[in-house]
Amino acid sequence: MAKVLSPMPVGIRAQIEAMALEVAELVPDAAYANYMILDPTRSDPTGILPGTPIYVGQSGCVARRIKSHMRQALMQSVRRGSLYERIVAIVRAGAMPIFRVLQLHSTRLESVRGETIWAQRLLRDGACLYNRWPEQSRVMADKELARRQRRRLFDLSLAEASEAGAALQARCCRDGWHVAIGAEHLLPRFGKLVTFHAVRRTLRECPQCGGRLRHAIVIEGAISPVSTGAPDRNAGP
Ligand SMILES: [Zn+2]
Known part of the structure; x- marks a missing residue:
C-alpha cells in the first residue's frame, strides 16, 4: 500500500508533537507506562471513554512511542487490518487517535505484565484490539493467561530483568x-x-x-x- 501522507503536513506533525508532550507530562521520568489508543470516530462499548479502545501498549518513553506509532502509520506503508491502517482512517476522517495513560510502573517487568492485564480488561468490556499477541487480542482464560505471561518474561532483556x-x-x-x-x-x-x-x-x-x-x-x-x-x-x- 502506498504512503498516505508524504511528507507529513506541518499541521499534523505539530498536533502529534503536542499530543505526545501532553501525555508524557503525566509520566514521571524513569517510569514505565501502560497506555491505550482510542478511536474517537467510534463510540466506546462501555460508553465511558471518548472513543473505542483499539490498542494497549507499554513503554519506558511514552512520548517517543506515540510519535513512533504516528510516524509508522502516516509515513510508511501500512498492513491491511493493522493498527496503523486504522490510525490512517481516523486521520483521514479528520480526527486524531487519543492516547491515554492507564497505569505507571517502576520496572519494565511490571509494565509488560500490566499491558496484558489491561488488554484483557478492555477485551472483556467488548473492545476489539489490534494488538498482535493472543493474550492481548482475545479474551483468555486465567490459566492460559498465566502461562503466556510467564512465557512473555523470556522476552525481557537482561538489563530490564536485572532492574x-x-x-x-x-x-x-x-x-x-x-x-x-x-x-x-x-x-x-x-x-x-x-x-x-x-x-x-x-x-x-x-x-x-x-x-x-x-x-x-x-x-x-x-x-x-x-x-x-x-x-x-x-x-x-
Ligand atoms: Zn540431570
Missing part, C-alpha cells in the same frame, strides 16, 4: 538438578540487550546427567547468584 530482580532458573527433567542465575550476573557475559530467550539456548543440558533442562523466570524471593544442589521439591512456577 526487576528476575532470575533464570533451569531444572533437569530427570534428576532435578537446578540452577537459578540472577539477570545481573548474566549481564557481564551476555550484555544488556540479550533476552532470556537467547540465554536459555546456551543452557540446554544438565551438567550432571545430560538430561533436558526446563526453564522458568523467577522474580524476587531468595535467589542467590548461582545456586545449585539437591532436587528442590518446592518446584518453581
Whole structure:
C-alpha cells in the first residue's frame, strides 16, 4: 500500500508533537507506562471513554512511542487490518487517535505484565484490539493467561530483568538438578540487550546427567547468584 501522507503536513506533525508532550507530562521520568489508543470516530462499548479502545501498549518513553506509532502509520506503508491502517482512517476522517495513560510502573517487568492485564480488561468490556499477541487480542482464560505471561518474561532483556530482580532458573527433567542465575550476573557475559530467550539456548543440558533442562523466570524471593544442589521439591512456577 502506498504512503498516505508524504511528507507529513506541518499541521499534523505539530498536533502529534503536542499530543505526545501532553501525555508524557503525566509520566514521571524513569517510569514505565501502560497506555491505550482510542478511536474517537467510534463510540466506546462501555460508553465511558471518548472513543473505542483499539490498542494497549507499554513503554519506558511514552512520548517517543506515540510519535513512533504516528510516524509508522502516516509515513510508511501500512498492513491491511493493522493498527496503523486504522490510525490512517481516523486521520483521514479528520480526527486524531487519543492516547491515554492507564497505569505507571517502576520496572519494565511490571509494565509488560500490566499491558496484558489491561488488554484483557478492555477485551472483556467488548473492545476489539489490534494488538498482535493472543493474550492481548482475545479474551483468555486465567490459566492460559498465566502461562503466556510467564512465557512473555523470556522476552525481557537482561538489563530490564536485572532492574526487576528476575532470575533464570533451569531444572533437569530427570534428576532435578537446578540452577537459578540472577539477570545481573548474566549481564557481564551476555550484555544488556540479550533476552532470556537467547540465554536459555546456551543452557540446554544438565551438567550432571545430560538430561533436558526446563526453564522458568523467577522474580524476587531468595535467589542467590548461582545456586545449585539437591532436587528442590518446592518446584518453581
Ligand atoms: Zn540431570
